[in-house]
Each structure stands twice: as C-alpha cells, then as structure tokens.
Amino acid sequence: MKADKEYNYIGKSIANVNALPKATGSAEYTSDMKLPGMLYGKVKRSPYPHARIISIDTSKAERLPGVKVVIVGDEKTCPGRFGAGIADEYVLARDKVLYVGDPVAAVAAESEEIAQQAVDLIEVEYEELPAVFDGEEAFKKNPPVILHEDLKNYKTLRSVPPRLDEKRPNVFNYFRIRHGNVEDGFREADLVFENRFETAMIHHVQMEPHCGVAMVDDTGRLIVWGTSSKPYGMHRDICEAHGLPPSAVRVIIPKHVGGSFGGREPKAEQIAAALVLAQKGNPKRPVKVWWTREEHLSTTTTRAHYIVDIKTGVKKDGTIVANEMRLILVGGAYAGTGYLTARNAAFGPAANYKIPNFNLDAYGVYTNQRMAGAYRGFGNAEALWGMESQMDIVAEALNMDPWEFRLKNCTDEGDLNAFGERMHSVGAKECLRAVAELIEWGKKPESKKPHLKRGKGIALGNKYSIIPTASAAIIKVHPDGLVELRTSTVEIGQGSSTIFAQMIAEEFKIPVEKVRVLNPDTDITPFDLGTASSRSTFNMGNAIIMACQDAKRQLFELAAKKLEASPDDLDTADSRVFVKGSPDRSIHIRDLFIPMVIGGYTLEEGAEILGKATYYLPGVMPDPETGQSERPASFYMFVAQAAEVEVDIETGKIRIVKIATANDCGKAINPMLVEGQQEGGVLSNGIGSALLEQVITDNGVMLNPQFADYKIPTTLDCPNLSDYRSAILETAHREGPWGAKGVGEGTMVCTAPAIANAIYDAIGIRFHEIPITPEKVLMALKKKRNAQ
C-alpha cells in the first residue's frame, strides 16, 4: 500500500462535489419534480390492522370534479405480487388488509386537495378480523392469526432464498448457525448467563419523505422516478407488480435523495406507476405520489422490534466457550427487505468474538403491523444490543474489566468466526484500543452533584457487507478530457459521488472537477445491487477501477499510433496521454478524436472511449443446516464505541457527557466524509435509538406520527463538539480499492449498548430494552429502592 502523500486524491478530505447546489437551493429532489400535466396521487388506507375487504364504493370519488382516475386492488391494476425476497405484497391490498395504513385504493387528481377529498369520499366496507402484534404470539406453532395462508406458494428470490418453517406459519425466514458443539461448550463453562434483550420499533426519519413520479412516454413506456436507494430492485418490483417485461420500464433516481438509512422501500413509486397505467386513453398524464410526514412516519418501513435471547458460557479466566442465541425480528404484514435482515442479523454476533461453540436461530415473523425492514446496521445493531449488554454482565460476574474482557475474546486476523470462515481485515483490537484512549477508559468519571451520577461504558461491534454482490461501472472519456461515470449507486447524502470522483481523478490524474458522476437511470447506468450494506466504496469502487483501466487501455491503443510507442509504455495525466519517462512525447485526448464537418468529434472506429467492468463476488452460500461458509460476507467493518453518561436520579434524564467511536473502514478514501458517517451514525441514529426513539402503537395505530411526539436527536441532545471524539482506523482489505471496505452501517451497531453499559456503571441498573427513557430510569430506580 502506498502512503497517502503519493496520491493526489485518495485519502484526501475534499468537499462534497454535490454540496454547492444543496447549499444554494437549486438541488432538485424527486419531491421537487413537476412535469407538464402532472396529477397528484393520494391513497385510501385501512383503518384496521386485519380485515377482509367486503366492498369498495368509489363512485362518489369518481364524480368529484378534478379527479382523473380512481383505482382499487384488483387483477387489472395489481396483477402481480412483489417483494425483496418473497413476493407477498400487492401495490394495493386485494381481499384482505393486513395493517393499519395498508393501501386499499388510490386517486389521481388535478391537485393534492382534490385527491384527498376524493380519498375521503371512497367508502370501504370491512369485516374486521383478529390481529396479532406480539412477536412471540405470532411466532407460535398455533398462532392466533396466520397472515399469509398461501405463503409456501409465493414466489421467492432464487439467489438468497428465504427458508420457511413448516411448523410456524408466520415465519417468513429462518436462518441457523451450528458451529462446534454448544452442549460440550456449556458443560465446559464455569459460569453460564441467560438473558433477554429487546429493541423498540423505530423509524428511519429520512428528511425527504418517500416520493414517486411516474409517466408513460410517447411509445407507451413507463418511466418512474423515485427516492429508492436500489434502482434495479425498484425496477424489478415495478415489473413484477404490474406484469411488465424489464424492457418496458425505465427507473430514474434523481441526483439528490433526501436520506435513506435503509428504509427506501418503493411503495410511493409503485402507486404512482399504477395511477398512470390505469388511466384510460392516450395520452396518460404523469402522477406524483409523495407521502405526508404523518404517512411517512406511520405507514412506511421501520426498524423492527427485536427479541434477542442470549446464553453465554465462560471459563473463570474469561474465555468465552459457548454462545447460543435466538433472534426474532418482529416483522410487519409484508416481509420486504426484512426477510434478509432477519437472516443477516446473525452476522454481527457470529464475527465479534472467537467462540468455538456457537448456535444461533434467527427468525423473521409476520405480524399485523407495517413492514419492518432494512435500517442502518441491518439487524446487527439489534442483535449486538443483546450481545454487548450480555458481555458486560459476564465481565462483571468474572470481576474483569469489560474492555479487557473484549480484548481477550474479540476476533483477530486469521481467526475462525461462527461461520467457520477465516477472518481477514479485522480491526477489532485496534478499535478497542483507540476508543479506550478517546474516552480515557482507565479514568473513573466523577459525579459532580449527589443526584447526578456518572458512569462509563464500552461496546464492540462489527458490520459485514452482503454476498453475493455485484456492481457494474461504465466510464466514458469525452473529447474535452472530461471523464464521466455511469453508476447506479444512489447519492443519498453519504458522499458516494465524491469518493467515486476522487477514485477516477486518481486513476486519470485529473482534477476532481473534470469528473462527472451521472445519476442512476436504468436506460443508461448499468446494474448495481443497491446502495445498501455499506457496499458502494468496495464494490462500485472496484468496478470503477476496472472500468478506468479498460478506458485507459482504449485510450493508450489510440494514442500509441500517434505517439509511435507501445500502449504498455503510455500513461495519462491532465487530459493528455504521454510516454512514461518522456512527458514531452504527449498528445491531448482531444487530438485522438477527429473534428468533423458540421460539428462533433468522431473516432475512426469503436464509436467512443467507453470502459466497462463488473465487480462480482459470488461468495459461498452458507450451508442451510449449519450456516457454515468459507465466504458468507464481502468484508467486516469493526467498531468500538464508548460513552460517559450522567444520570439525573431525580428526573431520570440521561445526558451524554462524552461519546467516542473508533471505526475500521479499511481505508478512508475521504476522511472528512467518513467522519460525517461516524457522526450521523453515533449522534443521530445511535443516541436516538438508545435514548429517545420509539414508535408507539395502540391496536396497530401509531400514536406519535409527528416530530412533536416522535423525537429524533436535536442539536441539544448531542454532546458538545469537544465531547464527541472519533478515530478512523485503516485495516486494509486485500480485495478493497486502495484497501477500502466501507463505513456507514458500522457506525451505530454498538452505540446503544455502550450507552447502556455506561448507565449501569453510573446507577447499577441494567436495562434490557431500548430506548432507555427517563420514565424507565425513574421506574427502575424506584424498584431498586423498594427492593433494598
């Protein structure tokens, strides 16, 4: 690996290339779009968590002036089911509604107001059915309610198929690990601990609510814009839902999307498409569907309520010899990306520590709630909430320092994890050491006043990245030397466009300003699995390097003739191609093209300089019975976090005094943007999930669907600048571009346990559920006092 000073752009903290339009207000998001003749769509939603649809009367809505089209869930408008891994959902409910908010009808009208009035005029008659919200109830072999009676006949994804459980009819995915022999392990253990931990249902709270705009072009082809983070996933879902062949649909994601954090399931886009396709005659008018904030918070994908049971066996010397876990993702009425979350939540616990005997059973369960799916961390923050709270319980019983206990047991390069995979690029120890320094671990915090109790806590985490995985990139070299990247990675604010521009600038030795990154468009930009799993830097980064090399090879072959040199002896910089070692023998890229009469440039052959490449990593599918695999993930990002908290025992209020994070990202292509990921993960999603956020429901109805009641951290909930500390560690990955892995999801996978462990240190109370709200603290303090 070369030192940073040898690079022009790699490892440099340059400003985000998309920041200027965002700072001046000119950046256009899907929700800003306005097409000529555009109509506005609104949705009629189920008020019941589970009911049979007896009849829908749309006649009054249809008669309202300004209404163009009204649709219901029937064979015509909703011919097919779709879903990330299990096709279990129609665009509009057919026959039955399965959660409060399930769309049953939709309207497109001249204005949002008219569309809403029309929605209110739709009359739906239901027969209410019993509903199930409790994950354990739904999980039972004889559950009170079966949501999808025909589940086993649903179409499923071939590449990573969900595994159903014949005995448990609401289970939509089951994943298991059997590593070593846990019975022997627990026999060998001196101490065994069994605990349950849970996390509340929370929401991503992207600042731009989900939005879709659809139209048909003059050939009748469907074009859909949206806020999705997976353009090709959205493309597949639309084709399946509407029974269209892939070539009949074009998906475009605008250059700017207002955040993702995993929760961009494309339902608004689907309904916009349905409202266009259902219009009679020609031309059909474009339709925009944009959820209100309340719809966004109360009906769209959440991070699931998770139930984590963990049993751990240790030797007196602090060696973990056995670990057994059961994870239940209390899912929604439709599986969505939750089908994969349910499985992949296993990865964090499997890779954190070297444990010779390890069993894990992970389930995703349907309940009568809205979909629960991907959320930054993809189940791992929830599973590690359990594991990392458990590790402190164990360390205390052993009278060991929790930091030393983790250092002793964490995985390291070459260790076997619970998949039986030999680990590579493991920054666990480095992260633990760095974070201990940042939080001054050895220094006992001082409580300033008798009612303000201070404590410190630490936690270790990791986040894998998905396998099988593929990213494709196309590089076009323009005659003026500008290099264009065609990628389907979505710029959700994480800075992908900037780091891709840095990679290309490095490869072509040009300024970043001479690189252009196109927004995803399935007509133009090639396949990518999606902007998820912290996979873009690694996967798209590798594809970009390979595509740059392909483009440069074409450039050098052209220039070789003009420079009378071998292509192998050529290099490029500043939009010129030159002979290595003789920079005076050079030619500008422009002069490789032939200027033509009337205008434009041409090449003698080959049309354009177009480099292309696919980075594909198939991995090894885990054995269905044991979960064992040599390569179940692309890479692992390690992280250690620590917090110092102050608990006010009179009010129950918890203040984060200091918080620290150390993240191993392989290589920071842009350290300033890596910091941005760390800060957002820890301070917003991390602190929010640990202390503030919770979707509160009554009979399936969300009671707090506004920012006044669903609290995300504000400037006042985050510690001051000097009290937030971070470190970037670079444990290079042999397959990563410049050694890079990723960062985004690893930033919050152990924030909640670090905070909870600090709270325990401060007041001696172990919380088993997040969020840890002042009410819970006061109640626990009272309980403790009464017990004494």
Added chain:
Amino acid sequence: METLTLTINGEKVESLIEPNMTLQEFLHDTLGMTGTKKGCGSGLCGCCTVLVDGMAVKSCLILAMQVRGRNIRTIEGLAQGEKLDPVQEAFIENAAIQCGFCSPGMIMASKALLEESPNPSEEDVRMALSGNLCRCTGYHKIVKAVLSASEKYRQAQA
C-alpha cells in the same frame, strides 16, 4: 384569489393567490423556488426556514398573505451573484451537508443567528438550531460550520 405583493430576495413580486396558501407553498410550488423544502408541513422540522425581515420563520406555518409587503429572504437569495455567503461556504467546506434536504433551512436559521449575534458561543448555535432537524450529520459539522462562518464574518469586518 387575492393579490399578494411582497419583496423576495430584493425583488418586488406580485401574484394572485388563494388566501389559504402557505408561504412555503407560494415560494416552492408557485414560484418554483425549490430551496424552500417541505419536510413536515407543521413547523416541526425547519426545512422550510426563510427570513422575514431578517427573522427566521418556518414558512409552512405562515400564510403567504400574512407577509404582504414584507421582505423575504430565501436560500436562493443568499449568495451575491457567484459569491457565496460565508454561511454557505462554511457548510460546504466543513461537509455540513449530506443529503441536503435540511440544508437550506439550516443555513437560513444560521444566517438569522449570525445577523443578530455575530459572535455566538457553541451553546448559542445549538440553541438557535434546535428547531431544525437533520438526520444525516448528528449536527456536529453543522455546528462547526456555523462557528467557522462567524469567524469568517468577523474576519471580513476586521
């Protein structure tokens, strides 16, 4: 329909509008000024913050007719030609912008603070921005950017 006359970013604007239209809708939907974002429509997220006679106001909570004759400043009017305002510069340089949906409102709220108190403490900045939500940044680089912008203002005046 009623006639609305007001000044937006230094220019007189006259328009015939429905009296129940909010200022945010007028700016964004009628005038096509995409910078004034709607994040919640109930005054709780701050994405639509604009300046009314120099004061930070959530434009989704106020009817356009209520600001008849007033001076409105939006994110589009902050830069002087190509020259960015120091707050905009500081937000870009400090990577205080990620997804960017909150940025216009955040920048306008910061601008209002710095106009009123050019030398704020970190606590002042946190207090002034506490009604503006951001999910990407944890506010860390935003607070840093505002403090750095205040430095820029002071340097410009020195």
